[in-house]
Amino acid sequence: MAIGLAGSRFGRAQEDPVRDHSRVPSISELKTTFEFEAVAWAKLPRAAYDYMAYGADGEVTLRRNRDVFDEVDLIPRGIQMAEAPKTELKLFGAAMAYPVLVSPTAGHSQFFAEGELATHRGATAAGATMIVSNNSTYPFDKVAAAAKGPVWVQLYPKPQLDANRAYLESAQAAGAQAVVVTIDQQASSYERALHDRNLSYSNPAMRRPPARPGSTNPYRISASRLWYEWKLFDEIRPFVKVPMLAKGILTAEDAKLALDHGVDGIYVSNHGGRSLDYDPSTLEVLPEIVDAVNGRAPVLFDSGIRRGSDVLKALALGASAVCCGRAPLWGLSAYGTAGVQRVLEILQTEFVDAMRSAGCPSLEAINRKIVAAQYS
Numbered sequence: 001m002a003i004g005l006a007g008s009r010f011g012r013a014q015e016d017p018v019r020d021h022s023r024v025p026s027i028s029e030l031k032t033t034f035e036f037e038a039v040a041w042a043k044l045p046r047a048a049y050d051y052m053a054y055g056a057d058g059e060v061t062l063r064r065n066r067d068v069f070d071e072v073d074l075i076p077r078g079i080q081m082a083e084a085p086k087t088e089l090k091l092f093g094a095a096m097a098y099p100v101l102v103s104p105t106a107g108h109s110q111f112f113a114e115g116e117l118a119t120h121r122g123a124t125a126a127g128a129t130m131i132v133s134n135n136s137t138y139p140f141d142k143v144a145a146a147a148k149g150p151v152w153v154q155l156y157p158k159p160q161l162d163a164n165r166a167y168l169e170s171a172q173a174a175g176a177q178a179v180v181v182t183i184d185q186q187a188s189s190y191e192r193a194l195h196d197r198n199l200s201y202s203n204p205a206m207r208r209p210p211a212r213p214g215s216t217n218p219y220r221i222s223a224s225r226l227w228y229e230w231k232l233f234d235e236i237r238p239f240v241k242v243p244m245l246a247k248g249i250l251t252a253e254d255a256k257l258a259l260d261h262g263v264d265g266i267y268v269s270n271h272g273g274r275s276l277d278y279d280p281s282t283l284e285v286l287p288e289i290v291d292a293v294n295g296r297a298p299v300l301f302d303s304g305i306r307r308g309s310d311v312l313k314a315l316a317l318g319a320s321a322v323c324c325g326r327a328p329l330w331g332l333s334a335y336g337t338a339g340v341q342r343v344l345e346i347l348q349t350e351f352v353d354a355m356r357s358a359g360c361p362s363l364e365a366i367n368r369k370i371v372a373a374q375y376s
């Protein structure tokens with residue numbers, strides 16, 4: 001009977017954790033971050049999964065963020081190193097075990113009831129720093145207190161300076177070790193969702209109608225995010241006593257302007273393909289931004305990181321560290337705290353393996369010579 005079952009398609013289905021949605025695999029069965037997405041998809045209400053997965057408009061940038069990683073080769077070294085590569089770094093004076101952080105993402109309770117509290121606990125267990133979104137479900141101080149690991153805070157600037165001040169001062173008082181100011185705009189609607197508007201989405205972001213009568217900008221980006229000027233950084237600087245980064249930088253010119261306006265770090269990001277469709281993938285523009293920054297500030301990177309080899313490629317092209325948006329959310333959605341921890345640990349382990357195969361004993365040894373880009 002057992003032999004018959006093992007040879008049958010029912011037996012095989014039980015062995016395939018991704019295809020068999022009727023059974024939730026145990027966390028130890030999953031070996032790559034991608035497999036966590038399949039479990040997240042099976043577990044989440046459709047609106048929550050869609051909100052996390054979708055990109056702006058035709059999702060060209062969303063796809064391109066991943067495609068370019070496939071077009072960058074790693075140059076292998078035949079003899080593997082006996083010693084484990086050293087992955088520790090200091091970022092803004094803080095010690096980190098790996099150059100991998102958690103990007104700010106909104107509304108974690110739609111993915112797991114304990115929301116950002118669970119994400120912070122998972123990041124702490126993996127030794128990673130979490131950047132808490134301005135639009136977190138739980139208030140920043142509660143998230144910070146949920147675990148011992150370091151937290152940074154992200155700000156979507158408001159036109160009222162006092163509102164920015166109150167938010168930034170209370171977050172710093174609660175332990176925020178850096179401030180990330182997001183300057184790109186999240187898409188006001190997702191094209192894939194527009195056709196689903198009658199499907200009783202509970203998430204207002206997914207139900208937003210395509211036209212907003214009475215608005216000066218009725219069709220696309222919310223007017224609440226179109227007023228930014230570079231002097232914003234000068235205005236909020238007096239309230240920021242910790243390192244301040246500009247998130248959403250995609251050109252050398254903007255990186256230089258951000259530095260001129262006093263930021264301490266550049267964060268290369270296209271919002272995971274959720275901002276302006278057809279803007280470049282972050283990996284393609286990273287080298288020119290790194291060259292423009294010329295060592296004056298750390299350069300963080302996100303949008304598309306799914307594997308440890310992606311981390312190595314981004315570092316080879318000049319990033320000081322990378323951040324991950326969707327991958328930890330897949331872990332959170334699938335298994336809560338343990339899922340966040342495991343996804344980050346998979347990235348860390350794969351990164352170490354990739355460093356070894358590329359002959360890099362430390363982060364300092366990672367440079368452009370270990371990659372060959374197939375795009376021009």
Ligand SMILES: Cc1cc2nc3c(=O)[nH]c(=O)nc-3n(C[C@H](O)[C@H](O)[C@H](O)COP(=O)(O)O)c2cc1C
Pocket residue numbers: 051052053065103104105106133134135154182247269270271272273274302303304305323324325326327
């Ligand atoms: C569900 C979701 C919510 C997000 N919310 C925010 C946010 O509140 N603030 C922000 O600066 N970026 C936000 N982002 C963008 C992420 O910080 C990050 O730039 C992006 O997810 C990186 O791409 P990746 O998902 O391919 O790793 C969000 C992204 C996702 C997927």
